[in-house]
Amino acid sequence: MNINLRSEKSRKSDITLFICNFKIILFSCIFLFFNSCSRDNSIIEGNEENRTLPEIMRSDVINQGDSLYAVKAPPFSEDIFPCSGCHADEEPNPNRRQLVDMHDDIDAIFSHDRENRWCLDCHSIDTRDSLKLASGKLIGFDESYKLCGQCHGDKLRDWKVGIHGKRTGEWNGKKQYLLCVHCHNPHSPKFKAIKPLPPPVQQKDIQL
């Protein structure tokens, strides 16, 4: 009986996962289409300076408008998204509390102003698959930088112009932006120390 229930639930979550994946693909298609259109426009309108450059070096439109950042999809841990996969069946509890059983791993590392904040300051209680801005506006996980930027406005400003965070691709063309959460765990944002690669050979150890 119990087993049956669980399998039905997981099937349900599989279906929602599929729908969600489909949504992501659709979104990226729309985004790519939109992006390619804008790129074409920029070439048509290309100023004198752009024309002397090889095509590969022409400026892209990444910094124009809020919705045009070529950012990677959010890095979800496996099987965690969509949140509604589990939460749809749960009675929402708006009370601040220590989490047990579920998400206790997040609770254990949570160090993002722990004293003053908890899950529902950023996650929407009613629409589980969305994040929530302070204004109450709902946003997708792929726009999470807007949520981070509510407090870290200086970082958001630098990130938009390509100073904060990592860019890859072309220095004067198409760039890949990463979301804040690709480098910072949103629940524990401080950078973790890592093992350095080996130091250079000491002069005394050089053999010719």
Next chain:
Amino acid sequence: MNPISQSMQKEEKSNSRREFLKKLPVLAVGAAALGGCSPEEIEEYFQQNFKTLSKEEKEEIVKNLEKKYSEKYGKEFTVSDTPATDGILFGYALDLSRCIGCRKCVYACVEENNQSRDPQVHWIQVLQMEKKKGIDLVHADIHYNPEKVPEEGHFYMPVQCQQCRNPQCVSVCPTKATWQDEDGIVVVDYNWCIGCRYCMAACPYGARHFNWGEPNIPDEEINPITHYLGNRPRTKGVVEKCTFCIQRVREGKYPACVEICPTGSRKFGNLLDPDSEIRYILENKRVLVFKEELNTQPKFYYFFGV
């Protein structure tokens, strides 16, 4: 004919014979030295400085090199000679407040630019310094090796070629084997480098490196996408240095160190483009250049992102 002019003629004749005899051993040694060389090697030996070559000559040389390297390393090689583009002056900025000293850039550079693994050549050196001492080269350490970086109370300053506007390495080169190209990259023609290492003595940043031994790179690790003035395979006895990854940046790509940096500390762009990342940094952040007092005028800037 009067006797005086006759004797003069005789003297001239004997002079020219004497001259010829004097030159004979030199010619003989030269001929013996070149005797063991293939025609390509002789051609390469007498090759003009890259800057003075015509487009056709460059194409020919590049084609020969591609063939030579492909045979030697057993994979398809491209040797580009892409020139500088008008309106571009490359600049670099490194965020001292974010670098954690992980040395990922050092090894990404080694792989991208075909630096010798043994004897080891590193174009980037990461200095570890104490926060309370500031930039203090006397106490800087490049051999730090803790379990984890960043270490408490320390900051990290990667140093590589600073691509000076006033490059001392260029002015001391006796053979004009190194020069600053139009887009600001200081490059080396390895064929013209005689290995005198004057440039290494002149560079205040320790950015030039000498191949004391025959460079050693495993065939499977060699990067076959190369530029003539950049990462093409070098030989024993020549000096090499960072070129901002000339083979990448002249095709529009970021340098390898920028792409690998896990903290996004490394920024690169066109100093002449007012909308570039690099210009934003120069105009909005606290920026310093290394050893400013030497008037080398680097195009490599250190800044504080926070």
